[in-house]
Amino acid sequence: MDLSIEELRTIQVTTVTGASKYEQKVTEAPASISVITADDIRKFGHRTLADILRSVRSFYVTYDRNYSYYGVRGFSRPGDFNTRVLLMVDGHRMNDNVYDQAPLGTEFPLDVDLIDRIEVIRGPGSSLYGSNAFFGVINVITKSGRDFNGAELAASAAGFDTYAGRLTYGAKEAGGADLLLSGSGYNSQGPRHLQYQEFASTNSGVAENRDNDRYHTIFTKASYRDFTLEGAYGYREKGVPTASYGSVFNAADNRTIDESAYLDLAYRHEFSGNAVTAKIYYDVKNYQEDYLIDYPPVTRNRDTAYGRWWGGDFQATGIFFTRHKITAGAEYKDNLQQDQSNFDVNPAFTYLDDKRRSRLWAFYIEDEYRMLRTVLVNMGVRRDHYSSFGDTTNPRVALIYAPTEATIFKFLYGAAFRAPNVYELYYADGITAKPNRELKPEKIRTTELIYEQYLGAHVRSSLSGFSYRIDNLITSVTDPADGLSRFENVDKTETRGVEFELEGTWPDGPRGRVSYTMQKAKDVNTGAVLTNSPEELAKLNVIVPLVKDRVFLDPEVQYASKRKTVAGSAAPAFTLVNLTLYGRRLREGLDASISVYNVFDKKYGDPGAGPPQHVQDVIEQDGRTFRVKLTYAF
Numbered sequence: 001m002d003l004s005i006e007e008l009r010t011i012q013v014t015t016v017t018g019a020s021k022y023e024q025k026v027t028e029a030p031a032s033i034s035v036i037t038a039d040d041i042r043k044f045g046h047r048t049l050a051d052i053l054r055s056v057r058s059f060y061v062t063y064d065r066n067y068s069y070y071g072v073r074g075f076s077r078p079g080d081f082n083t084r085v086l087l088m089v090d091g092h093r094m095n096d097n098v099y100d101q102a103p104l105g106t107e108f109p110l111d112v113d114l115i116d117r118i119e120v121i122r123g124p125g126s127s128l129y130g131s132n133a134f135f136g137v138i139n140v141i142t143k144s145g146r147d148f149n150g151a152e153l154a155a156s157a158a159g160f161d162t163y164a165g166r167l168t169y170g171a172k173e174a175g176g177a178d179l180l181l182s183g184s185g186y187n188s189q190g191p192r193h194l195q196y197q198e199f200a201s202t203n204s205g206v207a208e209n210r211d212n213d214r215y216h217t218i219f220t221k222a223s224y225r226d227f228t229l230e231g232a233y234g235y236r237e238k239g240v241p242t243a244s245y246g247s248v249f250n251a252a253d254n255r256t257i258d259e260s261a262y263l264d265l266a267y268r269h270e271f272s273g274n275a276v277t278a279k280i281y282y283d284v285k286n287y288q289e290d291y292l293i294d295y296p297p298v299t300r301n302r303d304t305a306y307g308r309w310w311g312g313d314f315q316a317t318g319i320f321f322t323r324h325k326i327t328a329g330a331e332y333k334d335n336l337q338q339d340q341s342n343f344d345v346n347p348a349f350t351y352l353d354d355k356r357r358s359r360l361w362a363f364y365i366e367d368e369y370r371m372l373r374t375v376l377v378n379m380g381v382r383r384d385h386y387s388s389f390g391d392t393t394n395p396r397v398a399l400i401y402a403p404t405e406a407t408i409f410k411f412l413y414g415a416a417f418r419a420p421n422v423y424e425l426y427y428a429d430g431i432t433a434k435p436n437r438e439l440k441p442e443k444i445r446t447t448e449l450i451y452e453q454y455l456g457a458h459v460r461s462s463l464s465g466f467s468y469r470i471d472n473l474i475t476s477v478t479d480p481a482d483g484l485s486r487f488e489n490v491d492k493t494e495t496r497g498v499e500f501e502l503e504g505t506w507p508d509g510p511r512g513r514v515s516y517t518m519q520k521a522k523d524v525n526t527g528a529v530l531t532n533s534p535e536e537l538a539k540l541n542v543i544v545p546l547v548k549d550r551v552f553l554d555p556e557v558q559y560a561s562k563r564k565t566v567a568g569s570a571a572p573a574f575t576l577v578n579l580t581l582y583g584r585r586l587r588e589g590l591d592a593s594i595s596v597y598n599v600f601d602k603k604y605g606d607p608g609a610g611p612p613q614h615v616q617d618v619i620e621q622d623g624r625t626f627r628v629k630l631t632y633a634f
Contacts, residue, residue: 018088018119018139020366020378021128021327022275022317027408028368030378030398031136032450032464032499034120038143041112043543043554045580045595045627048112049140050104055541056120057501057515060560061104062532062606064619065194065211066240066256068105072122072135073466074495074521074533078566079476079609084134084418084442086125090142090221090230092264095132096285097335098305100421102132107258109217109234111166111184113154113631116143123466124416124446127380127396130331130362131419134444142221142230145170145180152633159625160211162188180221187214191622194241198615199249207250210241226269233261240291242619245612247291253300259286274318282310293344300345305423308337325368327380332361338422342429351429356422359387366396376400384417388425392417392441410450417441424474424487432612434484442489443471462501469494469524492524508549512542529564532607534573536561554580566610567617574604589633598624 019029026033034056046052050068053059060071062078069082087094087102089110095102103109118140125133148170156164168182190211199205215236222229236258243249266279285307293301315329338356343349366380378398385391396414420439428435446468453461473491478484497519505511517537521530529535540557556578562570580595601624608614 016119016121016139017141018091018137019121020368021315021329022325024368027402027405027452028376028400029121030396030400030410030412031125032122032410032412032448032462032466034122034501036118036120038116040541041115042591042593043552043580043582044541044556045554045578045582045593045597045629046112047627048105049108049118052112052118053104053120053138054558055539055556057539058122058497058499058517058519058537059120060534060537063105063621064244064606064608064614065242066238066244067101067107070102070104071532071534073468073497073517074519074535075135075470075493075530076532077530078532078607079613081423083132083421086129086131086133086137087140088137089140089232090228090264091139091266091279092230092262092281093132096260096287096305097283097307097309098285098287098338098340098422100132100418102138103258103260106186106213106215106238107234107236107260109232109260110140110142110219111182111217113166113184114142114168114180114182114219116141116147123412123448124394124396124414124444126384126394126416127382127414128364128366130360130382130384131417131441134416134418134442142219143170143180144172144221144223145178146172148180148633150633152631154629154631156627156629158188158627160188160190160192162186162627176225178221178223180219182219183217185214185216188212190239190241194620196242196249196616199243202249205249207241207243210239210250210252210254212239213237226267228266228268229264230266231261231263235259240289242608242614242616244614245291246293247301248294248298251292253290253292255290257286257288260284274316276314276316278312278314280310280312282308284308290345299347302341302343302345304339304341306337306339307335309333309335323370325370327366327368328364330361330363332359334359340423340427351431352427354426354428356426358422361385374402376402384419386419389419389440392419406454408450408452410448410452412446412448412450414446416444416446418444418474420474420487432485434479434482434486436486436488439474439487440472440489442473445469458506459502459504461503462499464499465497466499467494467496493521493530494524495519495521508545510542510544512540514541515539531564531566532571534561534563550584550586552582552584554582556580563607565607565617569617571605571607571618574602576602576604591631593627593629595627595629596624597626598622600624 013025062069081099082102083100121137125137152168154166164186166184170180172178194207217234219232240254262283264281268277287305289303311333313331317327335358340354342352362384364382369377381395383393394415399411401409448466450464470493472489499517501515503513521533538559544553559575561573577599582593605618605620608616
């Protein structure tokens with residue numbers, strides 16, 4: 001499409017930092033990217049990171065009433081712990097060092113009100129980030145003190161006796177210092193009655209007041225000149241109503257506790273178009289899961305995981321020979337503690353007490369080469385060394401052709417890996433599971449073609465076709481010799497799909513995006529469609545100003561086609577509609593919103609993980625609920 005010079009000058013191109021570890025236009029980034037802004041989060045009434053991902057092209061979320069699990073481009077393995085996407089906050093890795101789990105729900109230790117924007121970077125990212133950047137990278141970028149410039153108080157009330165609050169203080173001093181301090185709390189009783197026909201013989205299959213959830217978080221960020229110190233703490237306790245892992249149904253003892261904290265000191269200095277960055281960090285992650293088990297006798301069984309790790313990385317980016325922008329870096333991580341245990345509390349009996357420690361180091365280099373004015377080549381490779389299994393090398397290549405500023409073609413190829421985690425390698429309770437210390441990394445190879453077109457100054461379209469193959473997929477397998485399960489590299493999968501997205505933004509007018517994804521994910525060995533893999537996803541998000549720059553009506557529509565379950569049946573297709581009425585500056589410093597989720601009270605469910613984790617083949621989700629929120633800045 002040919003645009004006039006005047007129209008080309010008015011095109012607004014978003015920038016991202018997570019695709020190449022430096023700021024660049026999305027049109028020049030070697031990936032398919034979505035950016036969700038703080039304004040989107042406010043106006044669509046998103047409550048958690050899981051809510052946000054539900055609105056993103058090619059993503060879907062499964063909730064088992066304990067944790068939320070992402071799916072991307074047709075892949076969401078039941079029983080997996082969010083191990084195949086790397087989640088970062090301001091470049092700090094959030095996947096833990098025992099399960100490699102990325103927290104998405106109320107266990108995520110950051111209030112979504114503190115998010116400035118989220119970069120969703122699809123495709124293999126191991127050439128820069130190593131393990132877990134398998135299907136992509138989610139980079140959460142937080143606000144700074146200057147974004148608040150004072151104190152802000154937020155409070156909300158929602159269905160299921162849910163209440164939340166946040167107090168934030170932010171300031172930027174004349175000398176350049178910037179400070180942000182924030183604390184949040186949340187408490188929800190959850191649905192009073194949840195019906196599970198699988199447990200009809202106990203309390204008529206009704207879990208009463210067993211879906212409660214509460215958390216508190218603290219976040220701080222201070223920066224001065226080239227230094228930034230950032231820390232977060234989160235504690236979350238969640239009731240588990242589904243009677244997971246053979247526990248007694250409707251028991252108050254069934255619950256999980258997640259506690260996490262990190263401290264990150266970063267240095268970044270820019271000079272003459274070049275940049276040097278360095279950071280050092282320390283993380284803690286504690287997990288505890290209690291279940292009432294009827295052996296007999298009835299006893300409380302406790303499963304724990306404790307992780308401690310520290311690390312650092314160094315990176316330099318510079319321009320060489322005019323046309324080459326080269327980034328090189330090194331990373332080191334020392335897993336000080338990777339402990340797992342399983343035991344009965346009373347009478348005391350230990351089934352598992354495993355203590356581990358490991359290390360890894362890596363080197364990477366990337367070259368962004370401006371071959372011609374209209375052609376950009378991006379090449380990168382990273383080599384990782386793990387003390388547990390050895391070395392792995394993963395490349396990425398991108399050819400970006402932009403005949404005009406409004407038309408962009410991207411040809412992408414990349415490889416990524418996921419290292420077997422401590423849980424998969426060593427969990428062995430002697431009753432249900434045994435270890436496999438010979439596990440190898442999973443491997444993925446992806447090819448993608450992207451066509452992006454700006455239609456005038458206000459509309460952007462994106463069309464992409466993708467194909468990927470996974471080898472050495474780690475799967476839990478039961479050994480017929482002893483009936484114990486262990487993880488093995490046995491599966492291979494292939495997926496092909498297409499995505500389309502249309503975004504439009506008009507000054508002082510409506511803004512929105514619509515997307516559609518069609519994909520086919522199958523097992524290479526059997527040809528069968530993968531479980532929990534919808535063939536179609538569709539999303540619609542629209543912001544409609546009712547009163548200029550003051551009041552907005554914001555509908556959101558999400559559709560997912562049916563998904564195969566572990567038992568071989570199907571979780572039916574569903575369409576959800578959410579609606580938020582948002583008002584800003586209704587009075588000096590006061591914002592307010594009213595959100596209704598699942599407006600038409602659609603009954604639907606997500607596939608369970610299968611035994612022993614879930615007896616339920618499909619886990620029913622919430623019907624219509626609401627939230628009222630007030631935010632006051634002073």
